[in-house]
Amino acid sequence: MDAVLTAFAEVLQPQVFFIIVAASAYGLMIGSIPGLTATMGTALLVPITFFLDPIPAIGAIVAATTMAIFAGDIPGALLRIPGTPASAAYTDEAYRMREKGQVELALGVNMVCSTIGGLVGVAVLIFAAPQIAAVSLGFSSYEYFWLALLGLSCAIFVSSSSPVKGVLSLCVGLMLSTIGIDVVMGVKRFTFGDTELIGGVSIIPVLIGMFAITEILRKVARPSRLPAPPPVRLGAMVSGVGSTIWRFKGGVARSSLMGSVIGALPGAGADIAAWIAYAISKKFSRSPEKFGTGYPEGIVSASSANNAALSGAYVPSLVFGIPGDTITAILIGVLLMKGITPGxxxxxxxxxxxxxxxxxxxxANLLMLPLGLAAVYGSRRLLGIPQDILFPIILLFCVIGAFAANNTLFDVWVMLVVGLVAFLLEENDFPLAPMILALILGQLVEENFMKSIIKADGHLAEFFARPIGGTLGVLTLTLWALLIGMSLHRAWRGRHAEKPETE
Amino acid sequence: MRMNDAVTGGIFVLLSAIILFAVRGFPTLPDQPYGPGTFPAIIAAVMMVGGLGLIWSGIRSHVPLVEVADWMRGPATLHRMVWVPGFVIAYIYLSKPVGFPLLVPVLLGAFLSVTTGRPARSALIALLGTAALWLLFAYTLRVPLPLGLLTEVIY
Structure with missing residues (x-):
């Protein structure tokens, strides 16, 4: 109990609390402006967290992302444009509710369910993480190697594009992580004689390039004017919400728990959790025919799930140092910069x-209620900011952010090159999540692989000799077999789809 | 810009070949064949297999080698997009000699004029934006943003 009080006392210190509230406001802004995703918001936040102590730095990221995932629902319900990909699953449903004059109910349900889902996710995190950590204290390099590899393989498995492209994206990330001094013999690798690269590629400019420059390029090319949002009565956001959620309480509980588990899977984040929760709640619903007509059941489930996933993603991140999604990948990068190795x-x-x-x-989840109301109140103004003004200013922010961590213009080059390459890769359907996960995990994978193979003197059977390590190894290989099977099936299906044309 | 899978696959095969060539020069541990090159060599091998897979599927797909995506067509679109790397490169080369407070309002103002088409409003927003970011980074976070020409004026 003392420990809990100490933790809250630390977080409620005026300075830390102020940072959390400021980051929350930032997160609500990022989330409610379409085109600015929670991941991009986190990447832009990293240069600032660089100057903070570990707890306020993590607090800022947690608060900003929690708020951003909820705030993504606001333009979804008001304009039928999801603010972040995590809200896309139920944007149509929420907009149908607006057409029925229930926009306040939709937003109120979004907000309260996000809070409930988030809190359930935290509860799972609080109970599960220390237990798993206690078990994993006995892990050796074999277990860590397989675990990291399993994490990376999951990231490919859940990405929607072709597995081959996922693997290649992963390889790019791993290769980037090998730049600099190697872990075995301290040899310089792939530095091209450049002193700036000896310490490895800095993570901040890579993150900004990958998640912000790509988005800026797309948005600058196609500036869009948002339609004017309708007025929202805040009073109506509170009444009726409780009874609606109570009506679907089973769905809230199921989706929150499921969201936490999905979030904990590496590579699967809030957006996938929302889609799956929406689909499952339709399957189990007593009135599935009402889905898609402005029926709140799907919204209740999916908006609980996406916030739960956000907390769930912290389980593998904190316990093993293996990120559950792109946001926690960034968070691990921040922790490493602060000299804390998650594990x-x-x-x-x-x-x-x-x-x-x-x-x-x-x-952060409790603050979501008052701040969320404020964000909905201010959303008309926020959505009125023209995007053609916003993105050039964000670009300037990116340039300074990339420069600020090491005070070197070399990092600005890194940001630009990574951004352009990532843009090209995304245009050609390469997923970016495996790449960032691989970049963060690369050193962990290599270090444990090299330790293991040197210990085993090259005998690969040793990798399967320990019970947990062996199980993880078999799991990983099974996943690979599935991935290869999927690729072959795709190729086979593609060939059969083509045949009628050629005949 | 959409490329045929064979083109992207070819790039990956080439990249992996370069990596495999580069790691041949790395040392190994005294009694074991492993060393700093082991891990990159494995990745490069996987990359090569993946790249060959893409070439195979790309050749069969009959998609044009390189094609500009529909949403990127049009000179105005391309012009705005080129401004993004242009802005960054200009900053890299000019921020030190000219200085942040003098360069950024001009650069940002010009970029905003391109995206909004309203020069007067852009100039004002650029000034305010520069001031806000200067306040945040140089003043609050103590990032040494270059003063350039102003160094001698101030000191």
Missing amino acids: PMVFVMDTGLVNAIFAVFVL
Whole structure:
């Protein structure tokens, strides 16, 4: 109990609390402006967190992303444009509710369910993470190697594009992580004689390039004017919400738990959780025919699931240092910059930090209620900001952000090159999530692989000799077999689809 | 810009070949064949297999080698997009000699005029934007943004 109080006392210190509230406001802004995703918002936040202590830095990221995932629902319901991809699953449904004159109910349900989902996700995180950490204290390099590889393979498995492109994107990330001094013999690798690259590619400019420059290029090319949002009565956002959620309480509980689990899978984040929760709630619904006509059941489930996923993603991130989604990949990057290596030892050595992270999550989800109302109130103004003004200013922010971490213009080059390459890759259906996960995990994979293979003196059977390591290894290989099977099936199907044309 | 899978696959095969060639020069541990090149070599091998897979599927797909996506067509669109790398490169080369406070309002103002088409309003927004970011980064976070020509005026 003392530990909990200490954690909350730490988070409620005026300076930390101010940062969390400011980051929340930022997150609500990012989320409610279409085109600015939660991942991009986090990437833009990293240069600022660089100057903060670990707890306010993590607090800022947690608060901003929690708010952004909810705020993505606001333009979804008002304009039928999801603010972040995580809201896309139920944008149509929410907009249909607007057409029925129930826009306030839709937003109110979104907000309260986001809070409930978020809190359930935190509860799962608080109970599951220390237990798993206790088990994983006995892990050796074999287990870590397989775990990291399993995480990366999952990231390919859940990405919607072709598995081959996922693997190639992963390879690019892993290759980027090998630049600099190697872990085995301290040899310089792929530095092209450049002193700036000896320490490796800095993570901040890569993140900004990958998630912000790509989006800026797309948005600058195609500036869009948003239609004027309708007026919202805040009073109506509160009444009727409780009874609606109570009516679908089973769905809220199911989706929140499921969202936490999906979030914990590496590579699967809030958006996938929302889609799956929506589909499942339709399947189990007593009136599935009402889905798509402005019926709140799907919204209740999906908006609980996406916020739950956000918290769930922190389970593997904190316990193993293996990110559950792109946002936690960035967070791990931030922790590493602060000299904290996420892993089971953090739960033993740094319980204060872990408890503070839990406290930040609880606080951020509770703050969502008052701040969410304020965001909906201010949304007309926010959605009125012309995008053709917004994106050039964000570009300037990116340039300064990339420069600020190491005060070097070389990092601005890195940001630009990575941004252009990532843009081309995305245009050609290469998913970016495996790449960023691989970049963050690359060193962990290589270090544990090299340790293992040197210990085993090249005998690959050793990789399967320990019970947990062996199980993880078999799981990973099974996943690969599935991936290869899927690729072959795609190729086979593609050939059969082509045949009628040629005949 | 959409490329045929064979083109992207070819790029990956070429890249992996370069990596495989580069790692041949890396040392290995005294009694074992492993060293700094082991891991990159494995990745490059996977990359090569993946790249060959893409070439195979690309050749069979009958998609044009390179094609500009519909949404990117049109000189105005391309002009606006080129401004993004242009802006960054101009900043990289000019920020030190000219200085942030003098360069950025001009650069940002010009970019905003291109995207909004309203020069007067752009100039005002550029000034306000520069001031806000200067306040945040140089003043609050103490990032040494270059003063350039103003260095001598101030000191």
